Amino acid sequence: MKRDAEELLKELCPDLNITKSSKEWVQRAEQVVAKTTQSRDIYPVVDHTQGEGPWIYDLKGNQYLDMTAGVAVRALGFRNPVVKDFEQRINGYLREVPGHDFDLIPQTLLAERLVGITPGDHEKEVFFTTSGGRAVESAVKSVMDNSHKFRFIAFRPAFHGRTGYALALTASKHAHKDFYPQGLDVIRGPYPYCFRCPFGQEEKSCSLECVQYLRDSIEFGGTDIAAIVVEPICGEGGIIPAPVKWFKEIRKLADELETRIISDEVQAGLGRTGKWWGIEHGDIIPDYICTAKALGGGFPFGATIGPKPLFTDFSRHSETFGAEPYVSLLSLSVIRTIEQDELLDNATKRGRQILKGLREIQESSNIVADVRGRGLMCAIEFVTDKKTNTIDSQKRDAVLNNAVNKQRLWILGAGRNCIRFLPPLNITSDQIDIALERFGKAVKSVK
Ligand SMILES: Cc1ncc(COP(=O)(O)O)c(C=O)c1O
Numbered sequence: 001m002k003r004d005a006e007e008l009l010k011e012l013c014p015d016l017n018i019t020k021s022s023k024e025w026v027q028r029a030e031q032v033v034a035k036t037t038q039s040r041d042i043y044p045v046v047d048h049t050q051g052e053g054p055w056i057y058d059l060k061g062n063q064y065l066d067m068t069a070g071v072a073v074r075a076l077g078f079r080n081p082v083v084k085d086f087e088q089r090i091n092g093y094l095r096e097v098p099g100h101d102f103d104l105i106p107q108t109l110l111a112e113r114l115v116g117i118t119p120g121d122h123e124k125e126v127f128f129t130t131s132g133g134r135a136v137e138s139a140v141k142s143v144m145d146n147s148h149k150f151r152f153i154a155f156r157p158a159f160h161g162r163t164g165y166a167l168a169l170t171a172s173k174h175a176h177k178d179f180y181p182q183g184l185d186v187i188r189g190p191y192p193y194c195f196r197c198p199f200g201q202e203e204k205s206c207s208l209e210c211v212q213y214l215r216d217s218i219e220f221g222g223t224d225i226a227a228i229v230v231e232p233i234c235g236e237g238g239i240i241p242a243p244v245k246w247f248k249e250i251r252k253l254a255d256e257l258e259t260r261i262i263s264d265e266v267q268a269g270l271g272r273t274g275k276w277w278g279i280e281h282g283d284i285i286p287d288y289i290c291t292a293k294a295l296g297g298g299f300p301f302g303a304t305i306g307p308k309p310l311f312t313d314f315s316r317h318s319e320t321f322g323a324e325p326y327v328s329l330l331s332l333s334v335i336r337t338i339e340q341d342e343l344l345d346n347a348t349k350r351g352r353q354i355l356k357g358l359r360e361i362q363e364s365s366n367i368v369a370d371v372r373g374r375g376l377m378c379a380i381e382f383v384t385d386k387k388t389n390t391i392d393s394q395k396r397d398a399v400l401n402n403a404v405n406k407q408r409l410w411i412l413g414a415g416r417n418c419i420r421f422l423p424p425l426n427i428t429s430d431q432i433d434i435a436l437e438r439f440g441k442a443v444k445s446v447k
Helices: 005-012 022-032 081-090 105-116 132-147 164-169 209-221 244-257 278-282 325-340 343-363 393-405 429-444
Strands: 055-057 063-066 124-129 151-156 185-190 225-230 260-264 288-291 302-307 368-374 377-382 412-414 418-421
Touching: 063 429, 081 325, 105 124, 105 302, 105 325, 124 132, 132 164, 132 225, 132 260, 132 288, 132 302, 151 164, 151 209, 185 209, 209 244, 225 244, 244 260, 244 278, 260 302, 325 343, 343 368, 343 377, 343 429, 377 393, 393 412, 393 418, 393 429
Parallel strands: 151 185, 151 225, 225 260, 260 288
Antiparallel strands: 055 063, 124 302, 288 302, 368 377, 377 418, 412 418
């Protein structure tokens, strides 16, 4: 029989004060847990002891359908049998050996696997990290180490992480950047946010004025570019897929400048968009791919895959916890399951189902302005009304609140006025139907 979260905690931490009410845990967290991204006004305390597939629970036992997969982390959902089986098999083995200080078979196997699913004929190698931001920073360091160039191109909006070089590339919210000195010289271009094109163009007929703008910026800002860092689908900025013609122009620009393209696939990678890598939708070959989130099967893990040699000498870069055997083997199980269970195909099909359902909701609502996405990376954009298309974050938050607290649909915002859908890659058609029905009710509740 299942014990509740507090009971289990009493066993694990008999010396600590384990209280019973959800409200009290919120107050205690407010006292001692630093502010991060949690919105305590919307999301209840999650029961860390139960959950399966796309289902999670709060401390009161309410069940939620999770359309976030822990922000694209749990590609196979919670407590997937593959992960449970893996945990049992590995029980008793040495798990915690540093992968950067010694060679270990699991990391070599995983590196081979990652290189095998990465496009491009160039000789590649892999650097393992413990987060997405670090995967991006490793690519940045690799490019600088090899080219001795220090200037980068990045876009607006863009999210690449919150520390060091990654933060310098990020342009997502001023709260991320205010008062933090930036560690890189970055020339910024507009991301092809076609629904709100800053040049007033339509995607079908435009002449990529955004790329021309970027070319002008380089002309003034410096052509000695080390790399162009791009999200294949802008994630935190509002799940914005870039058009193929834009990718082609960016590749052309990179070739002219003799510069690298770093594809930040931390959110979009590892099958989420229906292909292994989001940039494959753009039909270009990037030089580097950065991945994390889904890679570790729920554990902190990331990787930078890029041209050999990533670093010109020993100790140019390393991480204490990089590539430990447990997480490397778990990662191999995740990749194998995505392949064996045809989850790329499922992501494509279920993604279409989500977009179709969201478009139906859009038709009958005056506050939904745009629906977009690729595979299981979809978003819906909220406005004051369809006539003005004015960005409305309050309406978005009201829908979010209703969805979570009334409909028991666990979803997340993105950008200033969007809600995103990032369910596990093995989500079923029936589960998507339930999610759409609940979401439709949440949208209807907001005028
Ligand atoms: C595209 C992208 N890059 C980098 C990051 C940073 O990843 P982490 O929080 O693991 O450092 C994120 C996180 O959301 C992301 O979406």
